[in-house]
Amino acid sequence: MPPTSTHDLIVVGGGLIGSAIAWGASRAGADVILLDEGDVAFRAARGNFGLIWLQGKGVGKPPYMRWSLQAGHLWREFATLLVEETGIDIGWSQPGGLQFCFSEADIEKCRRIEAETRTDGGDIAITVMDRAGVEALVPAIGPEVIGGAYSTLDSHVSPLYLLRALQQGLQARGGHYWSAAPATAVRRDQGAFAVETPRGRVAGKRIVIAAGLGAAKLAPEVGLAMPVRPERGQIVVTERVKPFFPYVGSGVRQTVEGSFLIGSSHEEAGFSEATDVSTGAALCASAIRAFPQLAEVGVVRSWGSLRVMTPDGMPIYEESERCPGAYSATCHSGVTLCSAHALILGPALAAGTLPEAVSYFRSDRFDVQAH
Ligand SMILES: Cc1cc2nc3c(=O)[nH]c(=O)nc-3n(C[C@H](O)[C@H](O)[C@H](O)COP(=O)(O)OP(=O)(O)OC[C@H]3O[C@@H](n4cnc5c(N)ncnc54)[C@H](O)[C@@H]3O)c2cc1C
Structure with a gap:
């Protein structure tokens, strides 16, 4: 049996939330390992729209609005740090x-x-x-x-380059990233956490469950409740055209390469990531209302991906009462909140605390309990 790999912090889930936390904790000096299930998993981080959209976010939910706006204001610093550190152009710009x-x-x-x-x-x-x-x-x-x-606060980013930069940045700092390493069992053993994966056993003083839709099953093993469900979003991509929309819209944006991204739908489709022509056509029709010239532009691809939704749409961040040192982290705007996860949450978890700004987001606001 291979020896157990031992660390300060285990992050389960290499999506945008887990990767941001892992990078941020590593910058704060923690020895971090990031475990990801791999290509067979549902991965919103690879299928999202890439918007950092703040107007209207959290209206009527002041703690969520404050946390989101804090993230919005941190994006410039975060993007600058990440690009300087990794040399990867994450395609972030803030045109409003x-x-x-x-x-x-x-x-x-x-x-x-x-x-x-x-x-x-x-x-x-x-x-x-x-x-x-x-x-x-x-x-x-x-x-x-x-x-x-x-x-002016709204911005956009290339989600795939963002994810790559976080994971490469983590590894450049000496952190570990294991892909194809689903956590199959998690337990607390003599004051530390032990995680079983097909690549070997991992041990850590602390653990964060940031496994997207995989979290619902895993979290109760360390006394956490993460009642998340899938919500499908379809996105349509056009061929590249000369720039004519220099801002970002909530359902339409032009990438730096010239493609238009049109989306995203909100569908209850269980765990199906399928696309269908009628939804794609409805998305295109609404983009054409804004920009009639898009009617002449060819569609090159579309995809479906699953959002990770809590019952009230707000994040969950919590430390387990039964297993102190185990934390949950989930939200449905992981691009928007990425800066706060990297620069606030990651360093706090490296130190074994949760920031005051997230104290509202406990799971006991729902009628669910960890087993
Ligand atoms: C269509 C669509 C559009 C979106 N648009 C935006 C947007 O414009 N702006 C925005 O802010 N947000 C957007 N989002 C949401 C955003 O993509 C997510 O909030 C973000 O990806 C973070 O999610 P996550 O890390 O929790 O989950 P994911 O990205 O799904 O990652 C979870 C990871 O956990 C891993 N995993 C699962 N189980 C295990 C296990 N047992 N062991 C180890 N690893 C495991 C998986 O491999 C996966 O990589 C969109 C989402 C969708 C679907």
Whole structure:
């Protein structure tokens, strides 16, 4: 039997949440091992839209709004650090986000979001504008756009390069990344955690369960409740075209290479990652309302991927009462929150604490219990 690999912190799940925590904890001086199930797993980190979207995030849920906005404000520092350290261009830019409005009801909703954000003390400026305002920013909009809302804080990133940079950065610091290493059993043994994987046994003083949809089954083994379920999102990608949308939209953005990403749907489809033509067509139709010239642009691919959803859509971060030193981490906006996971949560977990900013996000707000 191979010898047990022993570390300060075991992170189970090499998606964006686990990788960000692992990189951040490693920067704080912890000896970290990141375990990932591999290609057979459901992996939102490889199928997402790549938006850091803050306007409207957490409206009516002030702790979530504050945590998200903190992440939004940290993105520049985070992206700079990660790129400097790894030399990987993660494609981050912050042109600001535009929410298009097609009806008075849409404009009213944007006004409500702006007002509620201000009432809750949200540190973000949202400007609601009429058609002329939107057209001044983006002359290419279609005739059906009657207004919009703009925020400078919204940004976008290449999710795959982001994931690669976090994992390479971890390894460059001496951290360990095991792929094809699903945690098959987790237990607490003489004050330390032991994880069984097909590649060998791993031991650690602390452990974080950040296994996306795999967390629901694993977390109870260390006294944590992570009641997550899948929600499918489909995304459509066009061929590359000359740049004409220099901002990001909540359902449409143009990548640095010129492709348009159009998405994402919200579907209850169980664990199916399938795509279907009617959903893709509906996504395209709504993008064409914003930009009629997209009707002439070819679609090159589409995919379906599963979001990791908690019952109320907010994150879960918690330390186990039964097994102190075991932590949960999950959310459905892991791109947006990546900066906070890397620069706040990772270092805190390296030190064996949870930051005060996440104290609201315990699982006991749901009617579920760890076994
Ligand atoms: C269509 C779509 C669009 C999205 N768009 C955005 C967006 O624009 N902005 C945004 O902020 N967020 C977006 N998201 C959400 C974002 O992708 C996720 O929040 C993010 O990927 C983080 O998820 P995660 O790390 O919890 O899970 P995942 O990325 O799913 O990773 C979980 C990892 O755990 C591993 N795993 C599972 N079980 C085990 C086990 N037993 N042992 C070891 N490893 C295990 C898997 O291999 C996997 O790599 C989108 C998601 C989808 C599906």
